[in-house]
C-alpha cells in the first residue's frame with residue numbers, strides 16, 4: 001500500500017491499553033513512510049460521556065505523547081486535536097442532515113453496548129457519535145482507516161453516508177475503507193474473555209494500560225483467567241481466555257501463534273503466563289522509556305503544527321461541501 005490518504009484517531013477517554021496498541025496504534029507507524037497519514041486525538045468524541053475537564057486536558061497530552069512514543073513521526077504524519085478544527089463539528093452537523101439516517105444509527109452495536117439499558121438517558125452525542133467520526137474521516141479525502149474491529153461498523157457507516165451525500169449533492173467525498181488486522185483486532189479483557197479490553201472499564205484489572213506500573217502489569221497477567229484444561233493451543237470458541245493471551249504474546253513478542261503452540265506443547269499455564277508476563281513487561285519498559293523522554297511542551301508543539309496542516313485540508317473540503325448544499 002502506498003500513496004494513500006490514511007486517517008485514524010483515539011479518544012482521550014481513559015488510559016490507553018495494549019488492546020488499543022495492538023488493534024490500532026501498532027499499525028500506524030508502519031504506514032507513514034509510503035502514505036499520507038493523519039492521526040487525530042478525538043476529544044469531542046470523549047465528551048459523549050461526562051469527563052473531568054482537568055483529566056480531559058491531561059489525557060490530550062498523554063495520548064499525543066503515546067502517538068509519538070509508538071513511533072509516529074510528526075515530520076512524516078500529521079498529528080492534531082479534533083477540537084482545534086471546527087470543520088469537524090460543522091461537517092458532522094451537515095452530515096446529520098444530509099447523509100446520516102436514524103435507521104443506520106439504530107444498527108450501531110457499540111451504541112447498544114455503551115448505552116446498555118439506559119438508552120433513553122444517555123447523551124444525544126453518544127448516539128450521534130458515528131456521524132462525527134464520519135466527518136473526521138471524510139474531511140481529509142481518507143481512503144484507508146486503520147482501526148480495531150469494534151470500529152469497523154462505524155467506518156462502514158461513513159462509507160454509506162459518503163455515498164448518499166455524493167449521490168444527492170455531487171461527488172465530493174472519497175469512499176473510505178477500514179483496515180482491520182487479521183490477528184489482534186479485538187483484544188479481550190483479562191478477567192472476562194467475552195468482553196473487550198476497554199480503556200473506560202471501571203475495573204482496571206481487566207486491562208494492561210501502556211503506562212501501567214511494571215510490577216502491577218506482571219501481576220495482572222499472572223491473575224488473568226484461563227480455563228481448567230492446562231494445555232496451550234489456540235481455539236477462540238473453546239478456549240477464549242487462553243487464545244486471547246496467546247494473541248497478546250504473539251503480538252507483543254513478535255512470535256507466531258503456531259510457533260508458540262509448538263514451544264509450549266506439554267507445558268502448563270504457570271510457565272506460559274510467567275513468560276508472557278516477561279514479554280509484556282519488556283514491551284512496557286521500552287514503550288515507557290520512549291514516552292518519558294517526550295515533554296508536554298514538545299507534544300503541544302506537535303499539536304500546533306498539526307493543526308495548521310490539517311486545518312487547510314479540512315477547510316477546503318468543508319467549503320466544497322457547503323457550496324454543494326447551498327450554505328455559501
Ligand code: TYM
Pocket residue numbers: 007008009010011012019020021022023024025042045132133136137145146147148149150151154184185186187188196197198
Ligand atoms: P477508541 O478510542 O475507542 O479506540 C482507539 C482504537 O483502538 C481500537 N481498540 C481495540 N483494538 C483491539 N482490541 C481492543 N480491545 C480495542 N479497544 C479499542 C479501536 O478499534 C480504535 O481503532 N471512534 C473511535 C475514535 C475515532 C476514529 C475516528 C477512529 C473517532 N474518529 C476516525 C478512526 C477514524 C474510538 O472511539 O476509538
